[in-house]
Amino acid sequence: MTHRVINFNAGPATLPLSVLEKTRDELLDFEGTGMSLLEHSHRGAAYAAVHAEAKSLLKELLSIPDDYHVLFMQGGASAQFALVAMNLLDGGSADYAVTGTWSKKALAEAKVLGGGRVAFDASAGGGGFTRVPKQEELDLDPKARYLHITTNNTVAGTQYHYIPKSDAPLVADMSSDILSRSLDVSKFGIIYAGAQKNLGPAGVTIVIIKDSLVGEGNAALPKIFRYRTIVDGDSLQNTGPTFPIYMVRNVLQWVKANGGAAGMEQRNKAKAALLYATIDGNADFFRCPIELESRSLMNVVFRLPTEDLEKQFIAEAAKNELMGIKGHRSVGGIRCSIYNAMEPSSIEKLVGFMKDFAAKNG
Ligand SMILES: Cc1ncc(COP(=O)(O)O)c(C=O)c1O
Numbered sequence: 001m002t003h004r005v006i007n008f009n010a011g012p013a014t015l016p017l018s019v020l021e022k023t024r025d026e027l028l029d030f031e032g033t034g035m036s037l038l039e040h041s042h043r044g045a046a047y048a049a050v051h052a053e054a055k056s057l058l059k060e061l062l063s064i065p066d067d068y069h070v071l072f073m074q075g076g077a078s079a080q081f082a083l084v085a086m087n088l089l090d091g092g093s094a095d096y097a098v099t100g101t102w103s104k105k106a107l108a109e110a111k112v113l114g115g116g117r118v119a120f121d122a123s124a125g126g127g128g129f130t131r132v133p134k135q136e137e138l139d140l141d142p143k144a145r146y147l148h149i150t151t152n153n154t155v156a157g158t159q160y161h162y163i164p165k166s167d168a169p170l171v172a173d174m175s176s177d178i179l180s181r182s183l184d185v186s187k188f189g190i191i192y193a194g195a196q197k198n199l200g201p202a203g204v205t206i207v208i209i210k211d212s213l214v215g216e217g218n219a220a221l222p223k224i225f226r227y228r229t230i231v232d233g234d235s236l237q238n239t240g241p242t243f244p245i246y247m248v249r250n251v252l253q254w255v256k257a258n259g260g261a262a263g264m265e266q267r268n269k270a271k272a273a274l275l276y277a278t279i280d281g282n283a284d285f286f287r288c289p290i291e292l293e294s295r296s297l298m299n300v301v302f303r304l305p306t307e308d309l310e311k312q313f314i315a316e317a318a319k320n321e322l323m324g325i326k327g328h329r330s331v332g333g334i335r336c337s338i339y340n341a342m343e344p345s346s347i348e349k350l351v352g353f354m355k356d357f358a359a360k361n362g
Contacts, residue, residue, distance in 0.1 A: 100153035157301030
């Protein structure tokens with residue numbers, strides 16, 4: 001049997017084993033065509049079916065309304081930081097709720113274009129990014145072109161558990177929690193997400209955009225940077241990341257077979273509850289720095305009594321084949337990323353290890 005460890009990496013992240021196996025089995029001869037999908041034309045029938053299925057599965061699983069487009073783009077979520085501002089600012093300004101590393105970067109790109117305004121800064125008190133704002137804490141500009149939020153803060157370990165309201169369209173970076181729970185897409189103007197956490201491998205970015213925001217396309221932008229171009233080309237205006245999109249299709253099939261968004265939500269809530277209960281239940285040894293209402297179900301962060309114990313914890317976890325739990329270099333501590341594909345049984349193994357370690361070292 002192939003050797004597989006438990007992989008808590010933040011992204012690229014663990015993928016369902018059955019998806020990897022299917023991808024392996026189809027690699028050399030895709031559906032009897034005698035070619036790998038890697039070798040198929042992006043305009044040929046074999047790939048066209050995959051492209052269409054990936055799109056329709058996402059529409060189905062997220063109940064995406066008909067007046068939205070699903071796009072497959074490149075450049076990661078980072079390119080969307082710039083593209084959202086390039087396409088939507090139109091000489092105006094947009095509001096940004098700054099809740100972590102990634103929303104800071106998104107804001108910085110809007111500022112390059114002269115239009116980023118801080119509607120909330122979770123680090124303002126000096127204590128780091130330990131929560132997301134409540135609705136009433138958002139300082140909204142009535143003339144804002146959009147409000148930008150990061151629904152799950154991968155580095156900080158915080159997540160919105162409500163959808164903020166604004167008169168301006170809501171733009172959400174959902175890179176680290178897309179399809180992890182049921183979602184009312186109609187509340188958003190644009191949702192974007194790099195695939196490499198919940199949806200597949202790195203190399204493709206999913207964009208869900210309301211038709212009214214696509215408009216005619218900003219004529220001041222080169223065509224390839226206009227959402228209009230990607231919509232009109234059905235994401236095939238140039239040679240796209242065919243293989244990552246194929247793997248996203250496979251992951252979406254797996255999500256569907258495992259209860260869809262509601263099934264993922266149930267599974268994710270149970271996994272996170274077990275992990276947080278273990279942290280809170282051993283409060284003299286483990287401590288989660290995140291405010292209760294903002295705790296992420298995707299990236300669970302916690303601290304041990306000392307940094308030396310944290311180092312030892314990470315090293316001993318690795319000996320137990322629990323990999324990738326070191327916190328982001330900017331915040332330290334421990335971070336366990338437990339996206340959709342993380343099996344509940346793996347969380348049980350992790351909490352068993354945590355309890356043993358606390359008993360021996362507490
Ligand atoms: C919430 C969030 N936004 C944006 C990014 C950047 O994504 P990319 O590397 O696809 O540009 C990440 C990456 O980890 C992320 O977690």
